[in-house]
Structure formats: structure tokens, C-alpha cells
Amino acid sequence: MPHLSPEIQSCVDECLRCHSACLSTAMNHCLEMGDEHVEKDHFTLMMACAEICRTAAHFMLIGTPHHRHICAECAEICAECAQDCERIGDMEECVNACRRCAESCRRMAA
Template identity: 35%
Template sequence: MNQPSTSATQNQQVLDALARCIAACEMCATACLHEHDIRMMVPCIRLDRDCADICRLTHAFIARSSDHAQHVLKECIEICQKCADECGKHEHEHCQQCAEACRACVEACKAYQK
């Protein structure tokens, strides 16, 4: 598969967005474990973990210019959007910050695809 034509700046922007999303998701999942009603937070925690994992994989594939980066990028966009939607439902500061990082990651990944 052909690599997208990207500049070093675009490459760094997507890598930075992925790294911020990983950190936000990890922090959100940890903070969710300390919430009063943890059962209500289970879907959020699961998506946080899935999102952090797919962002780590996507980051690695893009960083090494893998021929398969575009495949994982599509999944990354989908999972980040689902995580943003779930975290956005909760009023906790950590969830709102995570939703924002996920949305920014979606936008950076979409821009990288073009």
C-alpha cells in the first residue's frame, strides 16, 4: 500500500496527537477506577484501554513508516471517536479531558490520511 504524502510537520502532528491521546486515556481509566460508582464507568474504562492500545500501535506504525499504517489508522479513528463519545457523556474532568484528546487525535489522524 502506498504511504500518504506527508510532510515532517504532519507526521509530527499526528504522532504528538497520538501520544497525548494515549496519556489522556491512561489517566482517565485510572481516575475512573476511583470514582464512586465504578460500575457506571466500566464502558469508559474499557474504551480508554482500547483507545490507548490502538493509539500506541498506530504511533509505532506511523513512526516506522509501516506499509500497514493506513490499516491501523482507520481502526484508530473509529476507536478514538467511540472513546470520545463515551467519555463525553461523563462530567468528570478526566473524562472531558480524555474526550477532547480523543477528538483531537481523530482530527490529526484524518488529516494524516489525506
């Protein structure tokens, strides 16, 4: 079985970390905080971010060249999610995970 390149493995790891951070933050922190944390646009963005990160990791793990397109979209959604989580505040783990993932996915998409 061929191993993933260190660059791809690193991006898979960042995507899975971001998936976990967005999903757990949304389902725990945001639901507990209420108010703007659960506004439809914000909550939907967090769910979209978690899902595109999971999908990007999946595409890289199965070795399809289409991962570049998915990673480009993932970078865009992660950047948007980081910005929105920062706007609301008290979501540093999510902001940081999204920024790291966006950067890693930008490199994969290039």
C-alpha cells in the same frame, strides 16, 4: 536518519497525548470515581483507545505504509471513546485528546 514529515509528526504527537490521557484518566480518575466510570464497556473502550493510539504512533514512527489502516481504526475508536467519556461526564481532558487524535488520524488515513 530521515525525519518524519510535519503532518506525521503532528499525528504521532496527538496519538501519544491521547494514549497518555486515556490511560492516566482510566487508571486514576475512573478507578477513583467508580460506578459507570468502571463499567466494563466504558473501561475496555478506554483501554482499547489508549492501545490503538500507541500502536498508531508506533506504525508512523517505524515508517510502514500500513499506518494508514491503523490510523483509520484509531480515528474510529477515538471518536467512540470521546463520545462515551462525554456521556459519562467530568472527563474533558480525555474527550479533548480523543477528538484531536481522531481528527489527526482521519487526515493520516485519507
